[in-house]
Amino acid sequence: MISPNLLLLLLLHLFIITSRAALPGTWELLTPNAGIASMHTAVTRFNTVVLLDRTHIGPSRKHLRPGLCRSDPQDPLLKHDCSAHSAVLDPSTGKLRPLMILTDTWCSSGQFLPDGSLLQTGGDRDGVKKIRKFIPCETTSVCDWDELEDVELAEGRWYATNQILPDGSMIIVGGRAAVSVEFFPARNGVGAVNFPFLAEAEDTQMDNLYPYVHLLPNGHLFIFANNRAVLYDYINNVILSRYAELAGGPRNYPSAGSSVMLALTGGYTAATVVVCGGAQYGAFIERSTDSPARGSCGRIEAMRPDSNWEMEDMPFGRIMGDMVMLPNGDVLIINGAEAGTQGFEMASKPCLYPLLYRPGEPVGLRFMTLNPSFVPRMYHSTANLLPDGRVLIAGSNPHYFYKFDAEFPTELRIEAFSPEYLLHEKANIRPVIVDLPEKISYGGGFDVVVAVELPVVGIVEVNLASAPFATHSFSQGQRLVKLEVSSAIPTGSGSYRIACTAPPDGRVAPPGYYMLFAVNNGVPSVAKWVKVL
Template identity: 85%
Template sequence: MTSPNFLLLLLVQTLMIGLRADLPGTWELLVANAGIATMHTAVTRFNTVVLLDRTNIGPTRKMLRPGHCRIDPQDPLLKRDCYAHSALFDPATGLIRPLMILTDTWCSSGQFLPDGTLLQTGGDRDGVKKIRKFIPCEKTSFCDWEELEEVELAQGRWYSTNQILPDGSVIIVGGRATASVEFFPSRHGGGAVNFPFLAEAEDTQMDNLYPYVHLLPNGHLFVFANNRAVLYDYTNNKVLKQYPKLDGGPRNYPSAGSSAMLALRGDHSSATIVVCGGAQFGAFIERNTDTPAHGSCGRIEATELNAVWEMEDMPFGRIMGDMVLLPTGDVLIINGAEAGTQGFEMASQPCLYPLLYRPDEPVGLRFMTLNPGSVPRMYHSTANLLPDGRILIAGSNPHYFYKFEAEFPTELRIEAFSPEYLLAEKANIRPTILELPEKINYGGGFDVVVTTELPVVGIIEVNIASAPFATHSFSQGQRLVKLAVSSAVPDAVGSYRISCMAPPDGRVAPPGYYMVFAVNTGVPSVAKWVKLL
């Protein structure tokens, strides 16, 4: 039966149809049937996208390669499973190639390593201690998941968070009933290290899962769980600072807010963290799908001595929103719902309107409402920045298994949202990168050559963006760094040379592959990949 709240939402959307043409942004359907519902997504340096779901959900709508089946006597539904639960998607062609995953990746975590390998850790059941690797390859080659047999996690990790560190290793933080951290490659003799803050942040409905972890340019971690945050020295396992509590209720899973660290700029010494949205405490315990989400955001200068939260409100209450750093430094908030919590069949009132958060505007003017989509993106949705500047939108399965006859069915469509900077009328100021080194060194200078149709007015920015692992309303390892640049100097007819300075060290930008965007008057180029080392 269709809920009254959903009918009311449809009525409101109908009334808004006439206004949509005036709202920025456009939508396009990339794939009508991806074959799997996507719980986790990550963009590789070959411009492909890893799609990943659970393994113990029964048949998907995508078969594995002939002769390849997963044999698991413990699987509750399929002892011999010939269906794909992961795939590699090429946005340029729409092609989807099945990948073979053996252990359960439900509510797992991930991060790219410096060599471009996607590290994937934990999950449920047989995957809870598992470490997996996906080594991306050229589109004409074949690559698949590798499940490591000789090493495993020291503790089971379900709903944990990964963050790459300045030396290229990865810290794995928390998880359900796991108030500890550990590292890949392993440290401390291969064991986990107790992190009491996570236990202190737990409440009767948890709210400390998928903690928000941001690497600050001072080399320490900003770790947020529930409504609390600390400055964490992971090298010495020491909490250096406790930040003030953030008002407005719990923000982490299952209360479903989101967080991003704003673009690092200037001398890269300061960092600003934003945490937006969340559910009312108690909604998860009571399984109340109609409890309104809150729309408050907290913003804090995490590197300041006496940092305090600055509060502001979004136009909508929102849970399960994804925060995506755009090449310009603005933040897109997309997906989610206006009532309930995270969890299977625990939310209602899909929030179809994306928001643009403009950090440089004053409080009260930072949020812009964008053109709404038409596909509800509820629990287990994802959003990722693509190298061409679009945002890939995938997933939404608020059911334990695949269920297509429901108010909010399992969603197999993949879409792209194009921010206003991709409008056709801005094409003549969109730069194209002609020359860029394949590798850049910390603290070193390098040149970028770009071309535009119209003469350059002002400074062309050169910004580098990481490729995060997106899951459960948080993009693990997401980062945007605005580089120090010179004014664009004419290099040839219609082209310009820009002198750039690479980040000073791995605290500002950990080693690995980054998308490089040239941004002219707020309009980004198509990115090229560079290896920072």
């Protein structure tokens, strides 16, 4: 006979499992041991994923290729290191190939260039002024990091943010003790340019690091640090306007909120920025691991200088959450904790429940709680959109070294989260891209041909999604551009032709490679890569 207490436990366990199963979204394990806890993650145009940790922390759990080792007499732990601190993952097979990184990439920044190469800048120790490049290749080829020797940053950059610009160059904003910006390549031989706003946004626990940088369709930058934001003319180094302060305390590192610019659409005359979550001020200074995280979000029309923040609350307080633009324009908020702050062993109460933010709904109805993970993703975790519509979840190492016997151990597993739009019952409305050009030119017209099992009802969207550099709760360079399209015209055998207009210029979509998705009633196709130029 079952005791009452045991029966209660069984019923509670069944209730939890049923509750989890009833929530939207599914999880899968891509690899049980990547060998590397990915602090920085980026998806390449070859559908591979670059994983990047840091050096100077002792060995990882992934060996370099035979005959390769990193020798550094200044390394405080391991002078001769034959373990990898970067790797490239094929998410379709789970196969990993180690990459060779020489200098310390701890808390560095990055962004893809127009040619598809990943430019990676700064870090700690010997990496603070370093510029590195990774030119991705097919999975059957061998490509690796190139640490540039003929150029370096003008100023050391640690906790900086990179953003590709309309002309294909890159701006690098801020960093610890760096109240300046600079460009790659350097402009007219000028190095760092003073940017006093970052000094204004600094407080006693910093809170101005990894600033949120969004390129607006008017060509200016929306830059947010701490609890304030400015509209910045980077060409003339002029602050054009200052926005109202966002209520609810600091939002940047180490207070660890997140930010996203919502999908650009229509005539691209508006841009909406959302900032969510963050720690209580003082949690970092006091090392308060149980200080409740903030659950508030602010939303602002960034191209209206007189606009104010519209406030709303998430179902959970959250620090270190990642905001991922989904192909249909919704936003996934995932990873993080409900208490503490960013920093080594300074957070608790992992927030296992993802949220779906639906921008088109009214305040109070925008958030949907999704199916939770069983894997805590704390400090140094990442989230990236994959071309098949899933979201890759990697990393989490809240310790200075790799540590596997802690309450929240170093995490080497890599997972994928599938939003509700990938449910099996929606497969008959999921479009398949049959034909599209490899390149599209600004302002030009082009056709996309899709196949759908059920007849198309309404407009099939064609959307461009960038491949950002995800690190420390912010995806640098993330954007989604909804193209102007015609109604889908049947061509026979379940295929449809959609006439599309490319973005007007680099202010809307900087030059480079994008994932092109066809979206039918909110359900995205598997993306094809196109080059916008």
